[in-house]
Amino acid sequence: MSGTPGATTVRNKERTALEVTGLGRRYGRRWVLRDATFRLPAGRVCALVGPNGAGKTTMLEIIAGLREATTGEARVFGAPSGGTRARQRVSFLPQEKPLFPRFTVSETLRLGRELNPGWDQELAEDFVRAGSIDLDAKVGRLSGGQRTRVALAVALGKRPDLVLLDEPLADLDPLVRRQTVAALLGQVAEHGITVLLSSHLVAELDMLCDYLLLVAEGGLRLAGDVDEIVSVHRLLGAPTDRVPAGPDGLPAHLEHHTVVETHRDQHHTTALVRPGGPVDEVWESTTPTLEEVVLAYLAQTDSTPLISPDSHVPGAGSETIK
Template identity: 50%
Template structure:
């Protein structure tokens, strides 16, 4: 906790979950999730299939309602109608009407959205290029993604929710769509929450991370801070078990290969003794937490829900 105290306004947090849970039948898809996402962040939502990523996006996009707890966007509960205009959601299959032309699709966007920005939407489509007269059903995967993003950005959302935006695109389209997404988010100051399995993309495109496993939050916060909190230590294996200088820290996972001992640790102060300590990559930290369900979750100060409004315990 601590660092900078948030000012009174709710706009500092694009998203805030408190004890959020969702149950489908007997199975909890999401359970007891509390975290914050600062406005302006580009956040990667990662985790195994079935970990709760799509459920979280559906809750934020109001496609489904929480079983427990609450979720607010820019300080307004997601159940209030006013969040609709501030948020855009793009499902993985990018649903569009196949018989509409590109132009008709954009006109639909204009008629459905009060804050529609025609210039932005048309710029995104034309830089494709996606011919205005073509029917959606005849477009390539990359063109369809571009049109779907044009609809999303034309809405001028403050928060953009994307479910696997680059999945199933060829490498060139992936590169173009990712570049488009980053550039538009930069120009409009949009907060982005995007699920992805491509960790290399998450590492360059995102500044924040939200990792879920088994319906619970495992890691949340600024990627720089998350990485800096950890070290990958290597040294000679001289005693049985985890060496005492290493056991002082939170050991996420460790292994021995012959006489070599390697561990991913969450630092508690400096690493002492004859150890080679390097900053791990995003992939190493993430895989460590996904493989070790016993390690307590880590939320950086920015991502923790503090209780300035209610007495309820969040973590």
């Protein structure tokens, strides 16, 4: 997904929707999230990706004020997460999409109105009706896609500035997933909200987001604009006999580059790199897809983290996109 859906219509004037500094969460002796530090610019649709157990849900719950951090802090438009000011500006939709199955859709929206002072009934009803859902239908009789739309209507009806979604599309078939994404992005464009959603749908990230956070091994590995992240990487390929392995085990002619991942067989060698200068002519160089970049960083969690300038928090020790 190219561009910035909400950049021209952000309701608030703050440039940073979310700032996370040294955020960590430990359960017993095990850290599920450690020293996460980044900024999320306002008006972006950001995918939070990582393997199972990487701390994605934990991070969202801390930002939403539902769980305390062991270390560090998260600030929502400058206010500490969990405080009244932050809670008023955030909607969180967990993966389970908690709805009362015996309620009608109309009763569900009425409950949302009673619980949220800034509730926008017209927005919520319009979002539901756009999915051809009867307001008198019982929630328990809706399809998975319809329940997701109703849950999103509740999240959006609060008129938040930041929406947190935990795997919102995981249980939807491809067509319904695409329709739901289109509806969500329409709200982003119209109301200028910021969205942070966790997702394991790596192949569909281009459709989902214009910004990316990748967590693995408890830490942040990638953060930044999708187009910027892709543009600073090259996918290299060469016959294996022309790029013999050096003493460090890496293929030849990569000395000046940051190597993210390599694949080598008897005939062909490939490498995903962040170039540090001209690429040797022995290599064929192409632009990788976002999926190729993400999968490489997920496979090689010891690679140097890459943080874009607008995601970078001063004092954080990560390489930044130039």
